[in-house]
Amino acid sequence: MLRKCDQKQQFLLPLNLEDFVPENHIARVLNDIVDVVDITVIESTYSKEGCPAYHPKPLLKILLYGYLIGIRSSRKPQQMTQTDTAFMYLAAMQKPDFHTICRFRSTHLGPIKEIFSQVVTFCKEMDMIGSSISIDGTKVKANASSRQSKSSDALEKEIDKILKESIETDKHEDEIYGDSTPYHIPEELVDRKKRLEKIKAAKKKLDEEKLKKINITDNDARIMKHKDGSKKPSYNCQVAKHTLGYKPTIVLADAGYFSYGNLEFLQEEGIDAYIPDNFYKAEKEGKTRKFRKSLFTYDEEKDCYYCPAAFEIPFTRIQKRKGEPDLRFYVCSYCSQCVLKNACTMSEKRTITRDPREHLMENMRAKLNTEKGTEKYQKRMSTVEPVFGQIKQDRGFREFLLRGKRKTGIEFVMMCTVHNIKKMADFIKREGKNLKGMLKMIVGGGSKGWSKGGIRARITNTLC
Numbered sequence: 025m026l027r028k029c030d031q032k033q034q035f036l037l038p039l040n041l042e043d044f045v046p047e048n049h050i051a052r053v054l055n056d057i058v059d060v061v062d063i064t065v066i067e068s069t070y071s072k073e074g075c076p077a078y079h080p081k082p083l084l085k086i087l088l089y090g091y092l093i094g095i096r097s098s099r100k101p102q103q104m105t106q107t108d109t110a111f112m113y114l115a116a117m118q119k120p121d122f123h124t125i126c127r128f129r130s131t132h133l134g135p136i137k138e139i140f141s142q143v144v145t146f147c148k149e150m151d152m153i154g155s156s157i158s159i160d161g162t163k164v165k166a167n168a169s170s171r172q173s174k175s176s177d178a179l180e181k182e183i184d185k186i187l188k189e190s191i192e193t194d195k196h197e198d199e200i201y202g203d204s205t206p207y208h209i210p211e212e213l214v215d216r217k218k219r220l221e222k223i224k225a226a227k228k229k230l231d232e233e234k235l236k237k238i239n240i241t242d243n244d245a246r247i248m249k250h251k252d253g254s255k256k257p258s259y260n261c262q263v264a265k266h267t268l269g270y271k272p273t274i275v276l277a278d279a280g281y282f283s284y285g286n287l288e289f290l291q292e293e294g295i296d297a298y299i300p301d302n303f304y305k306a307e308k309e310g311k312t313r314k315f316r317k318s319l320f321t322y323d324e325e326k327d328c329y330y331c332p333a334a335f336e337i338p339f340t341r342i343q344k345r346k347g348e349p350d351l352r353f354y355v356c357s358y359c360s361q362c363v364l365k366n367a368c369t370m371s372e373k374r375t376i377t378r379d380p381r382e383h384l385m386e387n388m389r390a391k392l393n394t395e396k397g398t399e400k401y402q403k404r405m406s407t408v409e410p411v412f413g414q415i416k417q418d419r420g421f422r423e424f425l426l427r428g429k430r431k432t433g434i435e436f437v438m439m440c441t442v443h444n445i446k447k448m449a450d451f452i453k454r455e456g457k458n459l460k461g462m463l464k465m466i467v468g469g470g471s472k473g474w475s476k477g478g479i480r481a482r483i484t485n486t487l488c
Contacts, residue, residue, distance in 0.1 A: 053449040085114040092442040098126035133434040156274035158408035166245035244429040284381040
């Protein structure tokens with residue numbers, strides 16, 4: 025026996041939008057969150073006169089849901105509001121065209137950062153965020169071709185070429201039209217003039233910032249080497265936690281964030297940090313060809329080093345550095361007599377340098393080498409590192425759609441926002457919580473940490 029299937033059947037009662045999506049669908053979580061966020065800044069841009077505009081919340085919902093499932097264009101959501109029940113539910117059965125969706129995103133890039141900040145605060149008030157944070161970054165390709173990245177000389181040559189072609193075009197038109205004027209400027213000339221403007225702007229920025237190369241399509245993008253070895257115009261997206269208004273007790277970061285300045289700051293702030301230096305891993309795994317510096321013992325009282333062969337390496341001279349403390353040099357005089365010389369240096373004498381802040385690195389290495397330090401640092405592998413995998417692999421975020429530092433920054437914020445919304449959905453499912461009830465308590469003042477005004481003052485690109 026088969027079930028009856030009638031596509032023309034009539035319904036006794038009208039349909040309810042709530043029936044369009046399953047009870048545990050991620051669209052419901054996103055819907056409930058956007059319903060309570062403060063969008064006063066966006067609403068203030070709408071006029072009370074003229075034809076009523078689409079309400080910003082449904083537009084925001086379908087934009088964010090698109091990012092959540094890997095759709096970032098404006099045309100696709102327009103189609104989905106007519107064919108996908110989750111989009112229909114979030115759009116309240118309205119069908120904005122792609123021009124409206126695109127214009128909404130472009131117009132309200134700034135306030136979208138504020139919404140992200142509110143979502144992070146929700147996470148904090150739901151006890152999803154502790155006092156330990158992990159910091160990391162990932163490279164995302166810019167919306168620009170590698171072939172459009174040029175040096176100063178290349179830009180000069182192209183400017184000269186375009187100007188020469190323009191002169192030749194003007195001369196050719198004079199021969200055809202004489203003193204009369206054609207009805208329109210040739211399309212190829214219009215394109216040439218636009219490109220000339222772009223090249224001149226790129227050349228100006230290249231000179232001002234003293235860059236080796238700059239991309240004509242996206243001046244803010246930089247050529248970066250990716251894991252596959254390719255070099256592409258890209259942005260380095262950083263994630264941290266700055267929105268909550270309080271400092272963390274523990275910070276975990278990889279070697280890319282190591283600097284004496286960072287260690288000094290963290291020490292002054294009383295923050296327990298676990299950040300290896302650039303050579304820590306290689307030296308620990310024994311991958312260095314010659315005797316590593318860590319095998320040399322520093323004697324603070326005598327201000328000298330002792331090499332692995334027990335020879336004393338005395339202080340020799342100071343190197344002045346601009347904006348940095350003086351660098352101290354220690355040169356060994358016994359290398360010619362040492363049986364370990366070939367394993368130590370190819371030079372005539374082994375030289376050791378010492379930054380006066382080097383004790384910070386030595387203390388950090390000692391801390392990382394403890395059982396507690398190793399355990400804490402490994403937490404990065406299960407916190408911040410999987411985030412980029414989820415964003416890039418699950419949501420296909422491998423290249424920006426927008427151009428320029430400001431716009432790409434907002435696009436990344438939108439991706440961070442939906443990532444946190446997904447985390448909230450997983451949390452309430454795992455803990456058996458009632459999201460609507462929790463949000464009502466937070467926004468209604470049941471939580472001391474909620475402050476819309478305070479949130480607007482603390483905004484950054486952050487993942488929880």
